[in-house]
Amino acid sequence: MDAFTDPSSPSTERMRQHTAQLLRFLIWLALLSVIGYTVLSPIDPSLMPQRLIIVAPLIAALLAAFWLLRQQRVWQASLLVISSLWLTLTGSAAISGGILAPAFAALPIVVVMTGMLFGQRGTWIVAILSVATGVIFTLFADRLPQPPIPHSRLSWSVTYTLYLLLSAYIINQLISHFRQSLHDTDKELNERRTVEKQLRDSEEKLARLFDSAPFAMLIVRINDELILNANAACREFFELSSEQIIKQPIRRLSRSQLSERWPAIAEALEKQGTISGVEFSFQRNDRAPGFAQLAAELIELPEGLCAVVAFQDVTPLRYANERLAELAARQEQLATLAREALANTDLNTLFATAAEQTAQTLRLSGIELVELDLDRQPCVRAKWGNAPEELLPSEVFRDLPNDHPGWNRLPPSLAERIGGMAMYGAGMPIRGNERLFGVLLAYAQHPLDTEAIFFLRGVANVLAVAIERFNAEQERRRIETQMLQTQKLESLGLLAGGIAHDFNNLLTGIMGHTSLALLDLPSNHELQPHLAAINQASQRAAELCSQLLAYAGRGQRSLESVDLSALVHEMGNILRLPANRSGQVTLTYDLASDLPAIVVEASQIRQIVLNLITNAIEAIGERSGTVTISTGVTTLTATDLRRLNLTPSIAPGKYVTLTVSDTGIGMDESTQRRIFDPFFSTKPKGHGLGLAAVQGIVRRHHGAIRVESTPGLGSTFTVYLQAANTATPALTAAATAPIILTGTALIVDDDAAVRGTITRILERAGMVTLEAADGRTALSLLSESAMNIDIVLVDLAIPGMNGLELLEAIRRQLPCLPVLLMSGNAEQITNNPLPINQYTDFLPKPYRSRDLLEKLSLLLQRTTIR
Incomplete structure (x- = not known):
């Protein structure tokens, strides 16, 4: 309701602020006028209370209006100012002469103020009220009270001067208000014109935007x-x-x-x-x-x-979505294939499934999964659809780099296989971490796009992972088998080690006493056959114990450089067949000459030859047949090792081979898997340690053995022993003359029977003997005995100070004294090689008396030649 305001005008707030400012000045001006009029206007002092009765409410009303204005309540403050002024002026006029009173002359100023504050409607209301009041004052002038003090010219002059000043100020404010309103209106019009122009520009831009x-x-x-x-x-x-x-x-x-x-x-x-x-x-x-x-x-x-x-x-988008759906289906196909690769251990089934699914997913004409061996020789493992029948050219893959990215188009040598089939092709390598497993070849009626090539590469990667997983699984099973075999060996070794020493000591005594008895008795004595049978049974028991230790890998080694052909030839006399088999089994030799040397324990290699030939003869049975013993040399590559599937696995290199073939009954697959197990035998009276010992000896010499057998057609055993770079010494014939020894020997063994046997053997050969049951006694004899001791025989398993500790003590006192170490199981004392040198040697138990004398003779000869 403020004056000169347009509710729809954006300048309403500015007018409101202008009105509040105008009202503030009017209140201050009214206060100053009222206070100045009260103080300066002449009046009888007795009438001052009456004036204050009229002026005090007006001042209070003006102050209240000022407070309302501070509270931003402009309309209420304006109403209070106008009403209080009008009522005060009309009341003063009523008691001061009516229309002739100076107060009535101020009503036009109130009308103007009302117009400024309330607009036209407020102006007319106050004006009509003022006119009506003037009419009333005129009609009832005689009834109005006379003014207490006649209005003098001075009072009228002061009053009108005040009214004129007040009117001038109000008119000045009114003009300022109109100017501000005109300025705001002009500004608003300019803003409207600008907005309208911008609107027209926007409409034009919108139209152009709509059209473009x-x-x-x-x-x-x-x-x-x-x-x-x-x-x-x-x-x-x-x-x-x-x-x-x-x-x-x-x-x-x-x-x-x-x-x-x-x-x-x-x-x-x-x-x-x-x-x-x-x-x-x-x-x-x-x-x-x-x-x-x-x-x-x-x-x-x-x-x-x-x-x-x-x-x-959205046609391209729709086709793109369809393409994305197709690619998603391919990725799901890859994921499914990967899951099958993880779950399926049958590579043939996986390859067939991969070929079929890949061909159907890519709408291929045909597909081939080519496997490459270690020499890059190709072999088609799986085929689907319309694929060429011609053989794959191996030269394409032989020089193929391991990191080859594949072919988006087949090379000419592979494209020629397609011939008149009018097909396009692509190839992706199936590549593992270490080598190239194969190639995936795809054939289609149209060129394959990038997504198809990417899918083929994904399939090839999945197959590579599956092959590596299969190989890893095979390797894991092989390692588990080896670990199981090792555990068997360890268990058997512990068992053999636990009994070998005492058992060999017993056999040493039996064999020694038997040998002495055979020498003491006349050749025609009635006990000779019985003693020979005892000696033969003892040697057989010693062989069984030796085989047991050989299988367990715990036999003491005495390595030498050997020509395998010469060794087999030298065993010709031993390999004579029994008389009742001579017409049924024929032994055939095919021994290669100029073989490289092998560094082995000759006695154990002889045991391999004997065991394999014995098994071959027994496999022929009562029928006629042939056993062929052959030697040779071969160089095994990684491909050969993979193809041969040797047991145990060995490194590529040059190997000397021993092959024993027979025309016997052969073996099925289940039997072949168990032939090397200890105590497993297909013979009614077999003890099951022959082939087990062979495998233990081969393993101990870091070799391998291969078995080929077909039921009804015979078996072939091939032993691979690593070739050495040293020359092979010539084998000398064994001496048969009696061995004569001189000097004094100290025998150190905790077994009295063994000490007695050795004493009798040595004394019979011409030596003087001393005996000690433990190491401390032996050291005392060495330092205190009046006799000059020439050689010491030490058992490794003596109580207290063992044989090796005694040897160290002897070497501190007498570093050049010959010492012969003896044991039924040397590895029971140490897992390290024995300290064999010029002054120290080793003889395993049990042994024959001649073996003992030969070892002592050689040791004494080495130590005397200095």
Whole structure:
């Protein structure tokens, strides 16, 4: 209700602030005028209380209005100021002479102030009230009280001067207000013109934007389906001019489903106000089908309720989505194949499944999965569909780098295999971490795109992982088998080590006493056959214990450089067949000459030859047959090792071979898996340690053994022993003359029977003997005996100070004294090689008396030649 304010004007707030400022000045001016009039206007002092009764409420009202103004309550403050001034002035006029009173002359000023504060309506109300009051004062002038003090010229002069000043100020404020209003109005008009210009520019830009939008747009009136506007993209989309599409019903749009689906679209718009994602088909310029997607929204235009429709060609997007779905299906296919690769341990089944699924996924004509061995020789492992029948050229793969990325188009040498099949092809390497496993070859009627090549590469990677996993599983099983075998060896070794020493000590005593008895008794004595049988049984028991230790890998080694052919030839006399088998089994030798040397323990190699030939003869049985013993040399590559599947595994290199073949009954696969197990035998009276010992000896010499057998056709055992670089010494014939020894020997053994046996053997050969049951006694004899001791025989398992500790003590006192170490199981004392040198040697128990004498003779000869 403020003066000169337009409710719709944006300058309303500014006018309100101007009104508040004007009211503030009016209040201060009114206060100053009232206080100045009260103080300066002449009056009888006795009438001062009456004046204060009138002035005090006015001052209070003005102060209250000022407080309301501080509270931003402009309308209430204005009403309080105008009403208090009007009432005070009319009341003062009523008691001061009515219309002739100076107070009544101030009412026009109140009217002007009302107009400034309340506008026209307030001005007319106050003016009419003031006129009505003046009329009343005129009609009832004789009834009004006379002024207590006649108004003098001075009072009128002061009053009118005050009124004129007040009027001048109010008019000045009124003019300032009008000027500000005009200025604000002009500013508002300028702003409106600017806004209108911007609006027109925006409308033009909007029109241009609408027409140049990259997607097609239509404005369709809902009630009559009339197209009010269409942009350039829409006209181009439908291949129509502006006249052919604008102001035309939407059903005139041909070559699309939009006109058919418009009723449903309009109905959905009326219900929802906006829709999106609606797809419709149309026909392209080349008559190919296309797809578009629209969005629409209702708007109110001067022409009526309309729909703004925007749509664009989504044919490439739809095809792209279909392509993405196809690629996703391929990835899922790869994932499925990977899961099958992880779950399936049968590579043949996996390869067949991979070939079929890959060919069907990529719509291939054919596919081949080619495996490459370590020499890059190709072999087709799986094939599907229309694939060439010609053999794969190996030269393509022989020089293929391990990191070869594959072929997007087959090389000429592989493309020639296609011949007249008119197919395109691609190849992806199946590559592991260490080598190339194979190649995936794909054949199609059309060139394969990038995604197909990527899919083939993924399949090849999955197959590579599957092959590596299969190889790792095979390696794990091989290691588990070796660990199981090692555990068997350890268990058997512990068992053998626990009994070998005592058992060999017993055998030493038996064999020693038997040998002495055979020498003491006449050759025609009736006990000779019995003693010979005892000696033979003892040697057989010693052989069994030796085989047990050989299988367990715990026999003491005495390595030498040997020519295998010479060793087998030297054993010819031993390998004579029994008389009852001579006409049924034929031994055939095929021994290679100039073989490289092998560093082995000759006695254990002889045991291998004997065991293999014995098994071959027994495999022939009662039938006639042939056993062939052959030697040779071969160089094994990694491919050979993989193909031969040797047991145990060995490193590539040069090997000397011993092959024993027979024409016996052969073995099935289950029997072949168990022939090296200890105590397993196919013979009714077999003890099952022969082949177990052979395998233990071969393993101990870091060699390998291969078995080939077919039921009914015989068996072939091939032993591979690593070739040495040293020359082979010639084998000398064993001496048969009696051995004569001189000097004094100290025998250290905790077994009295063994000490007695050795004493009798040595004394019979010509030596003087001393005996000690432990190490301390032996050291005392060495230092205190008056006799000069020439050699010491020490058992390794003596109590207290063992044999090796005694040897160290002897070496501190007598470093050049010959010492012969003896034990039934040396590795029971130490796992390290024994300290064999010029002054120290070793003889395993049990032994024959001649073996003992020969070892002592050689040791004494070495120590005397210095």
